[in-house]
Amino acid sequence: MAPLTMQPDAPTIADTKAEAGSIAIICGGGSLPAAVAEAVARRGRRPVMFGIRGWAEAAVIERYAHHWTAIGQAGRFFRLAKTENCSEVLFIGTILRPPITQLRLDWQTIKAMPGLIRAYRGGDDKLISGVARVAESGGLRVVGVKDVAPEVLVPEGVIGRYRPSERDRADIARALEMIAALGPFDVGQAAVVADNHVLAVEAAEGTDNLLNRIAELRRLGRVTLPPGIGVLVKAPKPGQDRRFDLPSIGPRTVENVARAGLAGLAVTAGSTMIAEAEAVAAAADREGIFLVGVREDTA
Amino acid sequence: MAPLTMQPDAPTIADTKAEAGSIAIICGGGSLPAAVAEAVARRGRRPVMFGIRGWAEAAVIERYAHHWTAIGQAGRFFRLAKTENCSEVLFIGTILRPPITQLRLDWQTIKAMPGLIRAYRGGDDKLISGVARVAESGGLRVVGVKDVAPEVLVPEGVIGRYRPSERDRADIARALEMIAALGPFDVGQAAVVADNHVLAVEAAEGTDNLLNRIAELRRLGRVTLPPGIGVLVKAPKPGQDRRFDLPSIGPRTVENVARAGLAGLAVTAGSTMIAEAEAVAAAADREGIFLVGVREDTA
Numbered sequence: 001m002a003p004l005t006m007q008p009d010a011p012t013i014a015d016t017k018a019e020a021g022s023i024a025i026i027c028g029g030g031s032l033p034a035a036v037a038e039a040v041a042r043r044g045r046r047p048v049m050f051g052i053r054g055w056a057e058a059a060v061i062e063r064y065a066h067h068w069t070a071i072g073q074a075g076r077f078f079r080l081a082k083t084e085n086c087s088e089v090l091f092i093g094t095i096l097r098p099p100i101t102q103l104r105l106d107w108q109t110i111k112a113m114p115g116l117i118r119a120y121r122g123g124d125d126k127l128i129s130g131v132a133r134v135a136e137s138g139g140l141r142v143v144g145v146k147d148v149a150p151e152v153l154v155p156e157g158v159i160g161r162y163r164p165s166e167r168d169r170a171d172i173a174r175a176l177e178m179i180a181a182l183g184p185f186d187v188g189q190a191a192v193v194a195d196n197h198v199l200a201v202e203a204a205e206g207t208d209n210l211l212n213r214i215a216e217l218r219r220l221g222r223v224t225l226p227p228g229i230g231v232l233v234k235a236p237k238p239g240q241d242r243r244f245d246l247p248s249i250g251p252r253t254v255e256n257v258a259r260a261g262l263a264g265l266a267v268t269a270g271s272t273m274i275a276e277a278e279a280v281a282a283a284a285d286r287e288g289i290f291l292v293g294v295r296e297d298t299a
Numbered sequence: 300m301a302p303l304t305m306q307p308d309a310p311t312i313a314d315t316k317a318e319a320g321s322i323a324i325i326c327g328g329g330s331l332p333a334a335v336a337e338a339v340a341r342r343g344r345r346p347v348m349f350g351i352r353g354w355a356e357a358a359v360i361e362r363y364a365h366h367w368t369a370i371g372q373a374g375r376f377f378r379l380a381k382t383e384n385c386s387e388v389l390f391i392g393t394i395l396r397p398p399i400t401q402l403r404l405d406w407q408t409i410k411a412m413p414g415l416i417r418a419y420r421g422g423d424d425k426l427i428s429g430v431a432r433v434a435e436s437g438g439l440r441v442v443g444v445k446d447v448a449p450e451v452l453v454p455e456g457v458i459g460r461y462r463p464s465e466r467d468r469a470d471i472a473r474a475l476e477m478i479a480a481l482g483p484f485d486v487g488q489a490a491v492v493a494d495n496h497v498l499a500v501e502a503a504e505g506t507d508n509l510l511n512r513i514a515e516l517r518r519l520g521r522v523t524l525p526p527g528i529g530v531l532v533k534a535p536k537p538g539q540d541r542r543f544d545l546p547s548i549g550p551r552t553v554e555n556v557a558r559a560g561l562a563g564l565a566v567t568a569g570s571t572m573i574a575e576a577e578a579v580a581a582a583a584d585r586e587g588i589f590l591v592g593v594r595e596d597t598a
Contacts, residue, residue, distance in 0.1 A: 059372070159505050172474055174484070177484075178481070178484045178486070180482065181480050181481065181483070181484070182477070182481070182500075184480070185473070185476075185477045185480070185497050186497065187477070187495075187497035187500065192502075197485075197503070198485065198502050198503075199502055199503040200502045200503060200504070201481075201486065201487070201500040201502050203491075203497050203498055203499045203500050204496070204497075204498040204499060204513075204516055204521060204522055205499070205516060205521070206521070207510055209512070213508070213512075214503075217503055217504060222503060222505070223503055242578075292445035
């Protein structure tokens with residue numbers, strides 16, 4: 001293949017050689033692990049799936065070289081990752097912070113415990129950096145989706161047929177500004193703003209619950225704006241380690257935005273993951289809502 | 300009565316004469332209008348109740364001189380207030396922003412519409428200052444609970460048998476700090492923080508819904524902290540006009556805090572209204588949770 005016909009993002013043979021090792025992908029639930037593994041493989045790297053029991057889906061995990069694991073099994077993970085020639089590790093998919101009493105910890109994890117206990121108390125940001133330190137103590141480089149599978153991230157610009165109005169753009173800016181102000185409190189990956197009113201701020205409940213709440217408040221007459229006003233905005237928490245726990249959207253997000261009577265959703269470009277991108281765009285068109293990737297500095 | 304035996308807050312004959320007029324109390328729902336009217340009368344002023352149809356409770360309104368009214372009837376209200384010799388007006392009780400299409404507006408209200416429409420779009424703070432301007436255009440002074448019925452506000456210090464722990468105090472400080480950071484966005488009269496994690500931020504849903512959400516997330520295993528950790532904190536929005544829409548608590552708040560598995564609740568002293576104070580203290584003792592009035596600068 002002549003260099004002129006290559007896409008800028010496609011890996012060259014030299015790239016692939018430079019990052020010779022396999023990539024350990026620690027997988028929670030949902031369809032993002034499949035999208036990431038596929039992108040990694042397409043770029044010429046070998047994914048080794050480590051499915052977290054109770055969360056990861058067998059159909060996704062078993063498509064590639066794989067092992068099943070549990071949280072707290074750091075020692076076993078490092079042995080397997082070494083056997084599989086992994087040089088890097090990536091965390092992807094849904095997983096909720098397990099009750100500390102339900103963890104079964106192996107020796108290498110226990111050695112790291114003092115730091116992890118502090119991390120458990122300190123909010124998501126600190127938990128995540130604690131996990132990263134444990135991973136790096138085992139000699140693996142922690143990478144993010146942006147490093148190895150950037151096509152899984154939402155690009156800048158409108159996706160689908162519908163576009164945000166001027167009012168929608170003002171609502172998006174206000175939501176991003178508020179999410180930025182919440183950064184020090186390790187909270188708020190999503191918010192709903194409608195005609196300049198903040199209707200909801202996400203904390204422990206997750207985006208689907210947040211959108212169901214708006215639908216319910218509307219049904220009860222506690223949100224009285226006419227349908228078609230208001231925006232769901234998702235953004236990573238400011239200061240968040242971008243290698244972990246980026247916000248994500250899927251077809252269900254779009255359906256819930258429509259059910260909540262909003263005009264559309266805006267997510268930060270380059271830092272929001274999208275599962276089943278084509279299905280998401282189709283759902284937005286079908287539901288008559290907009291979907292836009294915005295720059296984080298839009299506020 | 301000799302001056303030495305008087306309580307500092309009790310009105311003197313001179314006070315009562317200086318503020319000779321009656322007080323128009325525009326009443327929404329709940330038990331706070333009754334508590335305020337009672338305190339006003341006890342201090343030697345005459346309350347005139349203006350019950351908002353659909354919200355105010357007849358049993359409360361009809362205990363005093365009263366009229367029934369609707370939102371948007373500013374002209375009629377001013378005529379009645381004048382006839383009743385009112386010099387001041389106070390807004391109290393629950394009322395949700397009505398759909399703008401459902402308002403029946405009289406002439407004096409319509410004259411004020413350009414400002415009110417801007418207010419409708421601008422968030423609660425702006426709506427409130429718009430309403431205050433309309434009231435003052437009719438020659439009435441807008442007063443707050445603090446001015447005429449301060450005994451309805453939560454005092455500083457622990458109420459009931461249980462006290463917040465060191466961890467609870469840290470959670471309270473964090474919540475107050477976050478609420479302060481949310482000030483510019485006209486949102487967040489309440490939040491739940493548990494062992495340094497922000498679990499919920501209140502926007503359009505109201506405190507009872509917020510607490511039900513925590514109970515539900517706990518049931519679903521999405522909040523995994525053991526019961527007895529975490530605090531509900533309520534505070535006025537920073538910059539809020541203290542004559543309107545102060546946060547309030549009642550016996551149900553305490554019951555919902557207990558059902559959510561939290562350790563207790565903290566509210567800002569002197570700026571949170573309490574309905575049925577004795578019932579609230581009894582409920583806190585019965586449920587085994589603490590209730591504390593904290594200074595707003597605790598953060």
